[in-house]
Amino acid sequence: MIRFKQQRLALKGWLLTLVSGRLKLAAQRGAISRIDIFFLAIAWGNIGYAAGISYLRHVGERVLKSKGPILECGSGATTLLIATLTQTEQRQFVVFEHNLEWYRHLRQILKQLGFHHVKLIHAPLVDYGDFRWYKAPTLNRHPPFELVICDGPPGSIPGGRYGLLPIMGDQLSTSCLILLDDTHRKAERHIITSWRRQRCLRFNRLGYLGSYSEVEFC
Numbered sequence: 001m002i003r004f005k006q007q008r009l010a011l012k013g014w015l016l017t018l019v020s021g022r023l024k025l026a027a028q029r030g031a032i033s034r035i036d037i038f039f040l041a042i043a044w045g046n047i048g049y050a051a052g053i054s055y056l057r058h059v060g061e062r063v064l065k066s067k068g069p070i071l072e073c074g075s076g077a078t079t080l081l082i083a084t085l086t087q088t089e090q091r092q093f094v095v096f097e098h099n100l101e102w103y104r105h106l107r108q109i110l111k112q113l114g115f116h117h118v119k120l121i122h123a124p125l126v127d128y129g130d131f132r133w134y135k136a137p138t139l140n141r142h143p144p145f146e147l148v149i150c151d152g153p154p155g156s157i158p159g160g161r162y163g164l165l166p167i168m169g170d171q172l173s174t175s176c177l178i179l180l181d182d183t184h185r186k187a188e189r190h191i192i193t194s195w196r197r198q199r200c201l202r203f204n205r206l207g208y209l210g211s212y213s214e215v216e217f218c
């Protein structure tokens with residue numbers, strides 16, 4: 001069983017290396033095609049949890065257009081995509097992952113693919129009163145984040161992704177762009193409403209049925 005798991009991981013690593021090579025070429029061209037993203041989605045698998053093709057492509061395009069540090073909450077296919085697109089310039093890329101088993105899986109894959117610039121942090125979920133969110137580590141003298149990929153914690157956790165603004169708000173630059181997935185769901189739309197009670201925000205729903213949103217400070 002262990003041998004089978006290792007073989008499967010080796011195959012996944014090999015497929016992801018191929019996909020990552022294509023994505024690096026796409027980054028040099030400054031445009032990511034649907035087919036590159038499709039190959040990534042196939043190589044990654046994890047259907048039901050991984051980001052959709054359209055959102056993945058949008059994330060990739062935003063990474064290419066942006067400068068500065070990136071924060072991701074909840075790891076997966078997007079982590080591989082961003083790691084690939086930021087590797088050449090060794091851009092700062094911090095990822096919070098609450099699930100220890102999933103964190104170890106991602107850590108192994110990132111290591112296998114040589115993505116040593118990714119700061120993948122195991123951040124268990126803790127209580128912040130009305131909601132739960134990552135136990136955010138102190139990122140000493142870290143420059144403010146310019147882009148956030150907000151895909152976690154899962155919706156089943158009280159507050160879901162809400163904690164980003166109250167907990168990390170002062171570590172986001174005023175020009176930061178937040179990409180929030182799953183805004184076709186009422187809970188995620190409610191998160192934007194709650195954030196807007198705290199800070200002046202602009203938002204734009206994109207994708208089929210507004211399935212993801214861009215949120216910016218006014």
Ligand SMILES: C[S@@+](CC[C@H](N)C(=O)[O-])C[C@H]1O[C@@H](n2cnc3c(N)ncnc32)[C@H](O)[C@@H]1O
Pocket residue numbers: 046049050051073074075076077078079097098099102151152153154
């Ligand atoms: C929606 S997923 C993250 C999606 C990620 N941005 C992607 O593109 O794959 C959010 C969380 O679900 C959890 N997760 C991911 N895959 C899982 C699986 N197969 N089973 C259980 N939990 C999973 C992880 O803890 C992750 O942080």
